[in-house]
Amino acid sequence: MQNKLDFFAGRVIAGRMSRREFMGRAAALGLTAAAANGLMTKAVYAAGPQKGGTIKVGVNGSGSADSLDPALSANQGQTMVTRLWGEPLLEQAADGGVEPRLAESYSSSPDAKAWTFKIRSGVTFSNGKTMTAEDVLATMERHSGEDTKSGALGIMRGIQSMRVEGDKFIIELEQPNADLPFLMTDYHLLIQPNGGKDDPTAAVGTGPYILKSVEPGVRFVGEKNPNYWDDSQGHAETIELIIINDDTARVAALQSGQVHMINRVPPRTAGLVARASGIEVRSKSGPGHYVFIAHVDTEPFSNPDVMMALKYGMNRQEMVDKILFGYGTVGNDIPVNGAYPLFTPLPQREYDPDKAAFHWKKSGYDGSVLLRTSDNSFPGAPDAAALYQQSLNAAGIPLEVKREPNDGYWSEVWNKQPFCTSYWSGRPVQDQMYSTAYLSTADWNDTRFKNEKFDQLLISARAELDLAKRKQMYADMGMILHNEGGLICPMFNDFIDATTDKVAGWGESKGFALMNFYAPIKMWVTA
C-alpha cells in the first residue's frame, strides 16, 4: 500500500493527479483524510522547492503613505516589501544565531570593539552594478550620519569610525559590543548602491525580486531577479503583496483562495479559521509583548510598594486567556522571554490579591491610580484595562481607566503620561531590548527606569564574550527590573499567520511574523 501511495503522491506533485483525487484514492486504501494530507505534505517536501508560479500575500499593517526608503520603514508592509528587493549584511537564523547574507563572514577583535565583515563577491544590484564594500560603507553612513532621519539611528550610535579595506568592511566601536552582528540584521539596514544616497526610494538592491508595480497601500508586485545570487530562496516567479488592513477581509481573501498567506490572524477567530480545510494557522511565540508601563520617577509609582501592589494585582493568565485567546504566554514583568538567546527564566510572579493589598496598605497611598489606554496601544487594550481594573479591585486598589483616541496616542500619551498601556515588538537580542528602553539614558525609557547597577551590568555584558557569564549578567539584570522596574508585562503575544495548502516550505524562524517576513521568498507554489 505504501508503494501505491508514494506513487500517487508523486503523480500529484508531477501535476498528473489532482489533490482531491489523491485524497480519494488514499481513502479507498483505508487512510483517514488527515493521514493522507500529512503524507501528501511529506511528499511535497521530499520533492523539494518548485520553481515558478505566483505567491500572493494578504498583508496587514501598511498604508498609502508608505515610503520605499528602507530608512523610513516602520510597519509590517514596508518591511516585507523591502525584503523583496534588498538584503542586509546578516540575518537572524532559525536557531537564534545569525546567518550570512551579503557579508560572507564576520569576525571581531578580542575586546569586541572592532568588527570586520567580509563582503560577498560577485553579487550585483538590480541596476547591473556590482555590489562592493564601498556600497556597504555608504549605506551605513546614510543610516548613522549626523543628519540622518533613519529609524535605525538608535542602534547605529556609538560607532567611532567605519572604513573599507579591499572587500572588507570594518566598524570600530567606542564601547565594546558583542551583539553587533545582531544589530546588522536590522530591517532598515539594507545595502543600496552608494548607500541609497542618490535615490533612497529607488528600490534598487541585491534582493531576489525586482519591483514591477508599486502602489503604496494597495499592492506591490515583484518579479524574480534573474541574477539573484542565492538559489536556496526566491522560488516563485512573481510575488504579489496585497494590502488588506481589514481583519475580516483578509481572512475572507485567504478562505476564498485569493491569497496564499496572511499575517495577523485575529486571535479571536484564529480557532475558527484553523478549522477550514486547506488552511493552516501558524502561531509562533515571539518577542512582542503587551505592557502596562508606569513612570517610576513620578508619584505614586515612585513608591516601590505601590508598584509592587500593581504587579501582584495583575492576573496574567486571565489576560492570556481572554485577550490573546490562548495565543500567547504569560509575562513576568521583564521585557524578554524564551525567544531571546541567553535567556534565563525567573520565578514567575503570580496574581495574588492578598500580597497586592498588603503592599498597597504599606505604601500609605490612598488615592486612585489613573491608567490611560487606547485601541491601538495593543489589540484589545481597553478590554485588558477593564480586566485589570477588576483584578485590582479584588485587592481593594482603585484603578481609573481613561480611554484616549488612537490618533496621536504614540506622540501624546506613550512616553509622556505616567501610566498607560503600550506595545513592544521586541528586538533580536536582550542587549538591544534593554538598551532601547531600560538603560538610564535610553531615548525610549518609557518607564523612566534609572538604576546604576543595571546600567553597569548592561555595559559590561556587551564586552563579555564568555557566554555563560553573559547569561548570568542578563539574569541579574532581569531580576532587578522584575523587582524595581515600572514595567508590568502581563503577556507575550504569538505571531499568528495562516497559509493555504497551495504553498509549501514553511519553516522555523526567529524575528517577525510570516517567517520573519521571508515566507513569500522562502516558500513555493505546489503543483
Add this chain to the structure above:
Amino acid sequence: MGPALKLVAQRVALGLLLLFLVSALIFAGTQILPGDVAQSILGQSATPEALANLRRDLGLNEPAITRYFDWLVGALQGDLGTALTNGQDIAKSIGGRMKNTLFLAFWAAVIAVPLAIFLGLLAVRFRDRWPDKLISAVTLASISIPEFLIGYVIMYVVGVKLRWFPSVAMINDSMSLGEKLSSIAMPVMVLTLVVLAHMMRMTRAAILNVMQSAYIETAELKGLNRFQVICRHAFPNSIAPIVNVVMLNLAYLVVGVVVIEVVFTYPGMGQYLVDHVSKRDVPVVQACGLIFAAVYIGLNMVADIVSILSNPRLRHPK
C-alpha cells in the same frame, strides 16, 4: 445674459469661494491634530535627532501660515505638490485613485439610480398593497443595517461560500473591463443596497405628493391608465426633489464610501485620504479635501440648476 446663465455664474463663483474657505478650514484642522508628520512617519522608533532632521527636510520648521500660502500659490497654478510621507507626486497618485472611485461610483449609480426610481414608481403604482410594503420593508432594512455588516455578509456568502466574485476588490490597469466589473461586483451590490432606500422613498413621496393635484385627476378622467399618469404627468413635476436626493446620493457614492473601500480593500480615494490624515500628510489631505468639496459643491449645484430649470415658475420669474 439669460437669467439661467447668470444663475450658473453666480453659483460657480460662490462655489469657488467655498472651496477656498474649505481649504483654510482643512489646513487649520490638520494643525490642531496632535503630533506631526515626522512623528507619524517614525512612529515608536523616533529619536529626537531623527525627528529634527526629518522636520528640517520636510520644511516643517516654517510657520504654518507660510506653509499654507506656499501650498495655495502652488495649488492655484495647478501644482498639488508631493506627499510628505513618501515623496510621490500627489496629482498623479490622486488621479489613479480618483479614477477608481469614479469607476465604482459610476457603476453603483448606473444600477442604483434607475432601480430606485423604478421601484419608487412601482411603489406608487401599488400604493399600500403588498409590492409597496415589500419594497419599503426591504429597502428600509438595507439602509438600517450598517454598511460594513452588509459588506461582510455579502463577502461571506458570495465570495467565500459561493465563490462567484473575488472578495478583495482589487483593480489595476492590466485588467479587462469584464475582470474589473467582476472585481467590483460585491462593493457595487453593497453600495446599491445602501443608497437605494433614500432615493426610492423620496421618489415615492414626491410622486404621491403630486398625485393629490387636480390635474392628475383630470388625466385619470381623460382615461389614461395609472402607470401612464405617473410617468407622463406626475414624474416630470416631481423631478426637482428627486434630482436633489439623487445628487446627494451620488456625492455620497464618491466621497462617503471609505468604509466600503476598507472592507473590500478597494484602492479608492477614501482609503487614500484616511491613510494620509493619520500620518498628518497635510498637502495630500488638502488635495483630497478640495476634490471632495468640489464634488459635493458641484453636484449640489447641478441639483439646484436642474430643479430651477424643471420648474417653469423659477425658469420664468416675474
